[in-house]
Amino acid sequence: MLSTLKKPAHLRRDLLASLVVFLVALPLCVGVAVASGVPAELGLVTGIVGGLVVGCLPGSSLQVSGPAAGLTVLVFEAVQEFGLGALGAVVLLSGLAQLAMGALRFGRFFRAITVAVVQGMLAGIGLVLIFGQLYTMAGVGQPRSGLGKIAGIPRLATEIASTGAVLTSFAVGAATIAVLVLWKRLPVKVQAVPAPLAAVALATAVTAAAGWSVPRVDVQGLLAAIQPPGLSDFAALGSLAAVGTVIAFALIASAESLFSAAAVDRMHDGPRTDFDKELMAQGAGNAICGVLGALPLTAVIVRSAANVQAGARTKLSRVLHGLWLVLFAALLPAAIGVIPLAALAGVLVHAGCKLIPVKDLLPLWRHHRGEALVLAATAIAIIVTNMFEGVLFGIALAVAKSAWETSHVHLDVHETTDGRFLVTLSGSATFLRLPRMLETLEALPSGHPVELDLSGLRHLDHACRTTLEGWAQLRGVTIEVPARP
Structure with missing residues (x-):
């Protein structure tokens, strides 16, 4: 870190990159928290830990950690089943499991997971996220199961068409998605503002100016939202289902982080990622998030790509992005309370669409039909059951396919x-x-x-x-x- 200060050119690049990453991370931190069924401030807490703690640790130099859309479904299910208080205990135990895996040098084994299972996992998450957030865009309650979310779409469509308040809320979310899709077609100077921030800001400004009564983010205050887990919360995790949830958190967060690290390494010519150290860094971050009762963190490819593309050279950029999140949470907490929930839901619907590897499906079907079937089966299994069981099914199917083919x-x-x-x-x-x-x-x-x-x-x-x-x-x-x- 000190060597960075001796290089003014690097310092300037890292400073500008940190601001870009902060602007990208801010709406996503809040949106992922709300979609996960927890106070919005907890998303900021996780983003802060990802910047100030994980950002300082060895492993990857340029990827950025924070709350991820890929874990939203799993967190929502955990909160519904075990309660908000037990979330911190689950995240803490998951972080300790990651630290143990890193110490035992398990990081390299995550590279052996077939890409079809990973893409199927992301596709399943994306579909559940999309269908779930459609209800949030409309301002109505959503069913708990993936199949329930899909089966309820006709009823949701009827409610949107027949109720003025629901239609207004859904229109705000749809307009947010439209801004996100069209943002890349605008002049380069305009694109200097990150699309998620611009879309949420425009939705907030329009709803405020028009005086529309739409559901908005509930603000509790940063300190009030932090609720460290107690002994009773750990005691509630004695069931087999709870153990499975902890394992799912640890494995999925680790896999997403290490796959992200491999992708980020291809984006720059700087130091390569040490996978075992990165796994331990993620574990340390999740352990701290668990102590604070916050969301789990993982490396996020959207923020990491923004960091690299903005010209970051060292770890300083991701550490500073965490500092900007601290300053925002301390100085402008009320700003969160004016954001329409429908706008954040629109951001997550757009993020969910990006999780589905649409461009890869047809080539995969043409050249590796078995892998395409594994992808589809994993995604369907996640929708029908849950994240953990769906991924286990996908891995078992991939192993069976490999055994049959060999x-x-x-x-x-x-x-x-x-x-x-x-x-x-x-x-x-x-x-x-x-x-x-x-x-x-x-x-x-x-x-x-x-x-x-x-x-x-x-x-x-x-x-x-x-x-x-x-x-x-x-x-x-x-x-x-x-x-x-």
């Missing part, structure tokens, strides 16, 4: 001139291919000598070896098998 065995049956049948197997023989192998072998005419050659197999698992040896013994077949390892 278990290729070829059977070549050749009848010799003396009436013998020579059966040669090559490839990888696993229990998954046993039905096909036995069907071929049992179809051989009885009364003819058979020679079974397994020497061409690259792999022969125990189930196949035992079954084939048993079949050969019953038929009196000569068998040549690879040597046991």
